[in-house]
Amino acid sequence: xxxxxxxxxxxxxxxxxxxxxxxxxxxxxxxCLLFDAEQTAPFECDGLSAFRQAPxxxxxxxxxxxxxxxxxxxxxxxxxxxxxxxxxxxxxxAMPSADGLVLSLAKLNRILDIDPVACTARVExxxxxxxxxxxxxxxxxxxxxxxxxxxxCSIGGNVAENSGGVHCLKYGLTVHNVLGVRGYTIDxxxxxxxxxxxxxPGLDLLALAIGSEGLLMIVTEVTLRLIPKxxxxxxxxxxxxxxxxxxxxxxxxxxxGIIPAxxxxxxxxxxAAVEPxxxxxxxxxxxxxxLAESDGTAEEVGDEIAGIERVLQAAGATRCTVSRSEAERLxxxxxxxxxxxxxxxxxxxxxxxxxxxxxxxxxxMLRAIEAMERKYALRCMNVFHAGDGNLHPLILFDAHRExxxxxxxxxxxxxxxxxxxxxxxxxxxxxxGIEKIGSMCVQFAATEREVFFGIKRAFDPAGLLNPGKxxxxxARCAEYGRMHVHDGQLAFAELPRF
Amino acid sequence: xxxxxxxxxxxxAAAVAARTPLRPRGGGTKDFxxxxxxxxxxxxxxxxxxxxxxxSELVITARCGTPLAEIEDxxxxxxxxxxxxxxxxxxxxxxxxVIAAGLSGPRRASVxxxxxxxxxxxxxxxxxxxxxFGGQVMKNVAGFDVARLLCGSLGVLGLITQVSLKVxxxxxxxxxxxxxxxxxxxxxxxxxxxxxxxxxxxxxWHDGAAVARLSGSSSALRTACAALGGxxxxxxxxxxxxxxxxxxxxxxxxxxxxxxxxxxxxATASLDRxxxxxIEWSGALRWLRSDAPARExxxxxxALGGTAMLWRGARSASMFHPLAEVQRELHRRLKRQFDPHxxxxxxxxxxxx
Ligand SMILES: Cc1cc2nc3c(=O)[nH]c(=O)nc-3n(C[C@H](O)[C@H](O)[C@H](O)COP(=O)(O)OP(=O)(O)OC[C@H]3O[C@@H](n4cnc5c(N)ncnc54)[C@H](O)[C@@H]3O)c2cc1C
Numbered sequence: 001x002x003x004x005x006x007x008x009x010x011x012x013x014x015x016x017x018x019x020x021x022x023x024x025x026x027x028x029x030x031x032c033l034l035f036d037a038e039q040t041a042p043f044e045c046d047g048l049s050a051f052r053q054a055p056x057x058x059x060x061x062x063x064x065x066x067x068x069x070x071x072x073x074x075x076x077x078x079x080x081x082x083x084x085x086x087x088x089x090x091x092x093x094a095m096p097s098a099d100g101l102v103l104s105l106a107k108l109n110r111i112l113d114i115d116p117v118a119c120t121a122r123v124e125x126x127x128x129x130x131x132x133x134x135x136x137x138x139x140x141x142x143x144x145x146x147x148x149x150x151x152x153c154s155i156g157g158n159v160a161e162n163s164g165g166v167h168c169l170k171y172g173l174t175v176h177n178v179l180g181v182r183g184y185t186i187d188x189x190x191x192x193x194x195x196x197x198x199x200x201p202g203l204d205l206l207a208l209a210i211g212s213e214g215l216l217m218i219v220t221e222v223t224l225r226l227i228p229k230x231x232x233x234x235x236x237x238x239x240x241x242x243x244x245x246x247x248x249x250x251x252x253x254x255x256x257g258i259i260p261a262x263x264x265x266x267x268x269x270x271x272a273a274v275e276p277x278x279x280x281x282x283x284x285x286x287x288x289x290x291l292a293e294s295d296g297t298a299e300e301v302g303d304e305i306a307g308i309e310r311v312l313q314a315a316g317a318t319r320c321t322v323s324r325s326e327a328e329r330l331x332x333x334x335x336x337x338x339x340x341x342x343x344x345x346x347x348x349x350x351x352x353x354x355x356x357x358x359x360x361x362x363x364x365m366l367r368a369i370e371a372m373e374r375k376y377a378l379r380c381m382n383v384f385h386a387g388d389g390n391l392h393p394l395i396l397f398d399a400h401r402e403x404x405x406x407x408x409x410x411x412x413x414x415x416x417x418x419x420x421x422x423x424x425x426x427x428x429x430x431x432x433g434i435e436k437i438g439s440m441c442v443q444f445a446a447t448e449r450e451v452f453f454g455i456k457r458a459f460d461p462a463g464l465l466n467p468g469k470x471x472x473x474x475a476r477c478a479e480y481g482r483m484h485v486h487d488g489q490l491a492f493a494e495l496p497r498f
Numbered sequence: 499x500x501x502x503x504x505x506x507x508x509x510x511a512a513a514v515a516a517r518t519p520l521r522p523r524g525g526g527t528k529d530f531x532x533x534x535x536x537x538x539x540x541x542x543x544x545x546x547x548x549x550x551x552x553x554s555e556l557v558i559t560a561r562c563g564t565p566l567a568e569i570e571d572x573x574x575x576x577x578x579x580x581x582x583x584x585x586x587x588x589x590x591x592x593x594x595x596v597i598a599a600g601l602s603g604p605r606r607a608s609v610x611x612x613x614x615x616x617x618x619x620x621x622x623x624x625x626x627x628x629x630x631f632g633g634q635v636m637k638n639v640a641g642f643d644v645a646r647l648l649c650g651s652l653g654v655l656g657l658i659t660q661v662s663l664k665v666x667x668x669x670x671x672x673x674x675x676x677x678x679x680x681x682x683x684x685x686x687x688x689x690x691x692x693x694x695x696x697x698x699x700x701x702x703w704h705d706g707a708a709v710a711r712l713s714g715s716s717s718a719l720r721t722a723c724a725a726l727g728g729x730x731x732x733x734x735x736x737x738x739x740x741x742x743x744x745x746x747x748x749x750x751x752x753x754x755x756x757x758x759x760x761x762x763x764x765a766t767a768s769l770d771r772x773x774x775x776x777i778e779w780s781g782a783l784r785w786l787r788s789d790a791p792a793r794e795x796x797x798x799x800x801a802l803g804g805t806a807m808l809w810r811g812a813r814s815a816s817m818f819h820p821l822a823e824v825q826r827e828l829h830r831r832l833k834r835q836f837d838p839h840x841x842x843x844x845x846x847x848x849x850x851x
Contacts, residue, residue, distance in 0.1 A: 198606060300718040358634060447629055
């Protein structure tokens, strides 16, 4: 595991901290500045707690003007800045720089405006994802992207990671649901990208800003698209006696012209792990189960569910159950949503991957993972956002057993390499951060990585925003990424995991 | 490397060596869509062909010079389509041009823009390198989203040599409803619909009538029709009408004597001030014929929270709405990173580079 324990206790660090303290004291009230180790400790890592680093200081501005002033000071003093939302990221994107400031946007948490006519919400970056839908509910509207961390994660973090959820197949990712952002460059200059109008002139810089992992600008305001809440939702749960058949069934649904609101898959190891503690009613005899959701008006859902059932039967489903009530629908989903904690129950440690592949290779990938289980003598349970081809294989291991972590590490690296080989990607929704910085070298050639650095330089010539993340230098191109969970010590253990 | 790609690469290398500008061009149907046109034409049409298309993956990958019509035919045979309904503006349109222009048609307000369907792109840059961004999968957050940045880049960053696009099943059924009404009433109606779960896939108001297109399952359309009212249009007429809107062959778009302005505004912007004569995208796109000074029209768009493009007609001012200074500087820097010698389509998007 690469772990960075260097603590900035040197004299030079002390001097820098003192200098920063003087500068920020003129900008922020004392309650919004943390310098002592005990106070900054909670900011040492994000949801990927294996990667930690103490920062020089933490700033928690309350206004946009303060954000700009903090950036001005850091630019002047040449201090790196790592933005932080709720700290639920799973790739170490918000892990501090040893010589840098953590800029928490958590106190910028106001919903500025919900416009029920335009169907938009204007929010500060620290607003929690679910809070937007809660506030919009009064108007029959909601914000579609629903990462399973949505009770906790911030809109600013969602924008920085281009986060997804179980409903992206039909409703898109963050990039499809954000109309505009406002923010500041490290030079403290205001940047407005996109907005309430649908077309804006010039290059699509909004597309660059979304998913930029805090490397290009600090986002201080986001305009979101809200959509009307569907009247009805129902889910079909289907069993298959063979994983390849289940994979083919997914292709068959889409080939039939149906785009379900959610389309998920779990293999037998995953259902066996979750069933004892959620009692979702999964068919434990099945090699894999699929969950296919339909939403819309009652008529649409009726037609679509019938269509999905027909396709699944024809594709060889051994069992097909349709939820008959909202409670039952939620129960069918509960197992899927609790797959990560379940992994933590059946194994001392697990390692979650986040690759994406073309759907047609799902069966092939599952077979390959079975072969890898034998090769590395480790078990792996599979939960997939199957409709999107986004995989979350959970490799089970015990870090206390000699050599197991190394085997899990190589197992994961094999999966990611196979994702790239099959025409996919090393990360579908969790981001590169610090975790997958090595795997970026597998996916991108040096010339392509140089373009990423070029974009970084255009926004941040001094290289002060989240340095060392997301894009590997040539020197870094020797490592592969990983998510390592030790003894269940994953932050936010109470949240369901995808 | 394919021979056609190698030839494009040689042309670029030669242009860079001689510092002579180049202008990537497919069918030339969007030549009008430019601040200025400069440079030797780099014709992409030789580099054509669909590279991969599997309907169940919902992705099509094609070389830049592939005719849009060829792609739409291939999709139609499988009951699928490009949901953003790109305007072709002529049979010669290529997919590379469609993506480089980044224009979207009537369905834009309900399903998204061209950029929302871009999954991946290859870029042949000024160094002669073929760079691959994004891919052929639905979810991909590795690296900055350069594939989407290329959508609408008008060839100023380099040559897009191939693209992968997300496609969708065609709606099972469509029906268009006509409502005799004024523009204000139409906008109010569009607004009411937007906040409800209705299968409205496109709207337009022009010349005393609003038209709404509904797309979806027959049962959903039945319910929606009952709720909305209006007069159903004959199916063939409706199809032809939406196509003439998308391709701008309606009479309204034809007269080029008075400048035609394209205003991109918040959908709720007030009408009396925008004076839109043809309204699309539920109010977010308004077309205006006006001799008023560009300065005035732009100030109006600014005040309404949008921008104004001088779409067609005598060019008394820049085509594109000017960018804020910080944005302009970001554009300049990005341009330098991608195209340090300023070889690609200089002046097409912005005066000076
Ligand atoms: C239990 C659990 C379940 C999860 N499920 C999902 C899921 O289903 N789908 C999914 O996509 N992800 C999921 N995630 C990952 C995570 O929740 C998302 O990536 C989320 O968007 C991060 O938001 P955050 O506010 O916690 O950001 P942080 O972790 O604080 O930061 C993430 C990145 O954003 C940058 N950043 C934050 N705010 C700003 C800002 N205002 N301006 C610029 N940069 C900023 C940071 O520098 C960092 O690089 C899950 C995580 C957990 C712990």
